[in-house]
Amino acid sequence: MxxxxxxxxxxxxxxxxxxxxxxxxxxxxxxxxxxxxxxxxxxxxxxxxxxxxxxxxxxxxxxVFDKRFSRQFQTEPEYGTAGRSLIWPxxxxxxxxxxxxxxxxxxxxxxxxxxxxxxxxxxxxxxxxxxxxxxxxxxxxxxxxxxxxxxxxxVSDLRNSNPSCQAWIEAAKQYGLPENDGFNGGSNYGVGAFQLTINNRWxxxxxxxxxxxxxxxxxxxxxxxxxxxxxxxxxxxxxxxxxxxxxxxxxxxxxxxxxxxxxxxxxxxxxxxxxxxxxxxxxxxxxxxxxxxxxxxxxxxDHYMARTIVRLNKPQSLNDEVRNPLRLMSMGLEWLFKGTGPLTVGAGQVGGGACSEFAIEGRADLQFTVMPFSADKAGDPLHRYSGFTAAVYQSRPESxxxxxxKSDDPLADPRITPNYLSTELDQKTLVAGVKMLRDIYQQPAFKSLYDKEIVPGSSAASDEDILKFARNSGGTVFHxxxxxxxxxxxxxxxxxxxxxxxxxxxxxxxxxxxxxxxxxxxxxxxxxxxxxxxxxxxxxxxx
Ligand SMILES: Cc1cc2nc3c(=O)[nH]c(=O)nc-3n(C[C@H](O)[C@H](O)[C@H](O)COP(=O)(O)OP(=O)(O)OC[C@H]3O[C@@H](n4cnc5c(N)ncnc54)[C@H](O)[C@@H]3O)c2cc1C
CATH class of the missing domain: 3.50.50.60 (FAD/NAD(P)-binding domain)
Structure with missing residues (x-):
């Protein structure tokens, strides 16, 4: 039946x-x-x-934002997000x-x-x-x-190789983080390629x-x-x-x-x-x-993420590739015949865990997600410049x-109040994460690709500015x-x-x-x- x-x-x-x-x-x-x-x-x-x-x-x-497959809840506007209401698909x-x-x-x-x-x-x-x-x-x-x-x-290893992501991993190692070969052995500390829920190419x-x-x-x-x-x-x-x-x-x-x-x-x-x-x-x-x-x-x-975006000085971003019809076609063929390439990835490809100065006993309290492209948000068109995104969130927030x-109507949305960044530790840890990302960009392996920080940009210099930036533009990791x-x-x-x-x-x-x-x-x-x-x-x- x-x-x-x-x-x-x-x-x-x-x-x-x-x-x-x-x-x-x-x-x-x-x-x-x-x-x-x-x-x-x-x-x-x-x-x-x-x-x-x-x-x-x-x-x-x-x-992710298609209402045929995804229900879009909305959080209450709150101080932690500078009065913004976030969509929770x-x-x-x-x-x-x-x-x-x-x-x-x-x-x-x-x-x-x-x-x-x-x-x-x-x-x-x-x-x-x-x-x-x-x-x-x-x-x-x-x-x-x-x-x-x-x-x-x-569960499969990453099936896409991208030179700027590789450069980021090398830079993170130069910064002092160890290699982690998949984040499924009991510790997230270190950097490397993520494993994905993929079977072959699907x-x-x-x-x-x-x-x-x-x-x-x-x-x-x-x-x-x-x-x-x-x-x-x-x-x-x-x-x-x-x-x-x-x-x-x-x-x-x-x-x-x-x-x-x-x-x-x-x-x-x-x-x-x-x-x-x-x-x-x-x-x-x-x-x-x-x-x-x-x-x-x-x-x-929930995990609350701050995203940094830099412009690369070489066209090594997916932003460049998707504007090239020949490259698009070759991505499709690579997916079809080899089951590899950019079409086998959702968003984050590499990343890892690190310890801020607030971490206890070397247990990672920061998580990075790195993408060789940039957009205003998931599902939006990619930027026209060679963008590269590295996001960070506090692994175990206190907030x-x-x-x-809100009513007895079962079809109505509930009132959702996440209270993001409502404790001092959460604020300081996220700021430390953004600063760590900036340090990683400056390591030799990435520096050769680095042109300019676009987000948050040079105006976010002090810890206070970085926190303000996180409140103004941070987002959910959907957890x-x-x-x-x-x-x-x-x-x-x-x-x-x-x-x-x-x-x-x-x-x-x-x-x-x-x-x-x-x-x-x-x-x-x-x-x-x-x-x-x-x-x-x-x-x-x-x-
Ligand atoms: C956009 C997005 C990206 C994410 N990315 C990742 C990622 O990369 N890696 C990762 O580990 N996690 C990720 N997550 C989180 C992870 O997928 C979820 O935490 C996990 O799937 C939740 O599983 P669940 O069983 O609790 O609920 P769900 O998988 O959400 O299932 C709940 C189901 O219940 C149904 N339902 C709800 N109410 C009713 C009702 N009243 N009557 C009938 N049916 C109902 C819903 O339609 C839904 O199908 C992501 C989540 C989202 C939304």
Whole structure:
């Protein structure tokens, strides 16, 4: 049966209902439906990921702000961003944000997960989570005991070589940073080429890896284009969900569990709409309170990035290449016949981690992302000069934001307040990162290419100026997380088994359960959460 042919009658009486077919949701759908005796309903707001741009790695620049595939949330204007409201795109398509992301694959640093455990998420230390990272992937690079060889997700080394990126790596080494051969060995310290979620020449989203291969399982129903409005809770137990499609409101029931995998914005939103959230907010919007859970929507974290742009003195930027029709054609041919070249990249190609003077015990607290091109923002036309971009963000910011529903309308956006750069450490660390980038540009290996700094430019000389620049023009790295924090304390939203406190038969399994944002990009950790969460569900059904 195709996904469109499912009828109302067979959307009832499932063992498990998963809300959201994103990074975590696709892993869960795969693992839970592996048992043919177990029926699974996967509900997704977006449509199937058929569009060509969702498959081509460089298609990222087209899809990220395309409303057919991406829902555009907006943050509240705030002091941290000089009164600007930022767009936070989130995948609304099968594969979720993994279908529109920039494909960088970075697990995070070992201490990130040890910190989760120390924060009360028992069983989530690095040692605990490592086998799950390994299990989900097949890494096509050099043999390494810590890397997977039999998982569904293809992870590959960078398949594009660019002389200006290479010069930047050499310059960073001259500056004093070591080489890091892929950022998936427990430390992000050092510089090198990134690994990407690519299979051969194609994007490897969570859907490509985990959902498409098992779509035909008879015990799995995937329903697209449906908006889940709330979890139904009776006598303290989640019994199903209410969802909307084409003007109809429908209900589906789950005998075992409902799992929210709607991402760090919409999982807490759905909880609040279901009556699980801060009492005062629920009351304000006339929502029947099931559990007064003050932490739902709190602990919001994101990486906030400042971008420097320099003009090269040689035409070695992609900005130059895309204006040359012959070069464009050769890029296409290179992609087609060799599966390499600029079309196999989303945005960042090389980069790495460094320690500012505020880092503790040599644990990288800065992350660089370097691109051999420049534009005002993702998806905008490339600049007409030979631009080169190096961005930096603080790996583990202290600033904490929150989100809350603005009304009881399930289709309305929640209010999102990130509180970017609200602590002194965050401000100083980001300024240190921009200064470090400037120092790297001045090393001999890059100096020979360097013409002029365009952004922030010579007017941003003092620390104060640099901070002002960061507030005026910095942006999200698209990593919202932490809004349904896992922990051992009664105030955490979910317990270490990812069960929602106060409601039986309900879990949250996605980026929102992270107690603290990992040091690098967060898709890898979200997939790991999906894998580990699925195992927890299966084990508890067996016990
Ligand atoms: C533009 C962009 C670039 C990024 N680049 C990178 C990168 O290069 N590397 C990296 O590691 N990370 C990157 N990330 C982050 C990473 O992709 C995400 O953090 C991760 O995919 C989140 O997974 P998730 O399962 O928590 O949520 P998602 O993957 O966002 O999935 C949530 C799903 O739930 C669905 N949903 C939500 N609400 C409802 C509802 N009410 N009813 C039904 N369905 C619903 C959504 O449509 C979506 O499909 C990027 C993210 C974005 C947006």
């Amino acid at each position: 195709s996904e469109q042919e499912t009828t109302k009658e067979n959307l009832d009486g499932y063992d498990y209902i998963i809300v959201g077919a994103g990074s975590a949701g696709c892993v869960l759908a795969n693992r839970l439906s592996a048992d043919p005796n177990c029926s699974v309903l996967l509900l997704e707001a977006g449509e199937w990921d058929r569009n060509y741009w969702l498959k081509l790695p460089v298609g990222y620049v087209k899809t 989130r995948g609304r398509v099968i594969g979720g944000s993994s279908s529109i992301n920039a494909l960088l694959f970075i697990r995070g640093q070992s201490q990130d997960f040890d910190d989760w455990q120390a924060a009360g998420a028992k069983g989530w230390s690095y040692e605990d989570v490592l086998p799950y990272f390994t299990r989900i992937e097949t890494y096509s690079g050099r043999a390494d005991a810590g890397r997977g060889k039999a998982g569904e997700l293809s 994007r490897e989203s969570a859907s490509v890896a985990f959902l498409h291969p098992i779509r035909s399982r008879p015990n799995l129903t995937v329903q697209t284009g449906v908006h889940v409005s709330k979890v139904l809770i009776h006598n303290g137990k989640a019994t199903g969900v209410e969802w909307m499609k084409g003007g109809h409101v429908l209900v589906s029931s789950a005998d075992q569990e409902v799992i929210l995998s709607a991402g760090a914005i919409q999982s807490p939103q759905i909880l609040q709409l279901s009556g699980v959230g801060p009492k005062n907010i629920l009351k304000r919007h006339g929502i029947n309170i099931k559990v007064d859970a003050p932490s739902v929507g709190q602990n919001l974290q 904490r934001g929150y989100l809350e529903i 919202p997380s932490g809004t349904c924090r896992a922990g051992g304390d009664t105030k955490s939203v979910v317990d270490p088994d990812l069960k929602v406190r106060g409601v039986r038969g309900l879990r949250v399994i996605d980026a929102s359960i992270m107690p603290q944002i990992p040091s690098g990009n967060i898709n890898a950790a979200t997939l790991m959460i999906g894998e580990r969460g699925a195992e927890k569900i299966i084990k508890s059904a067996q016990s």
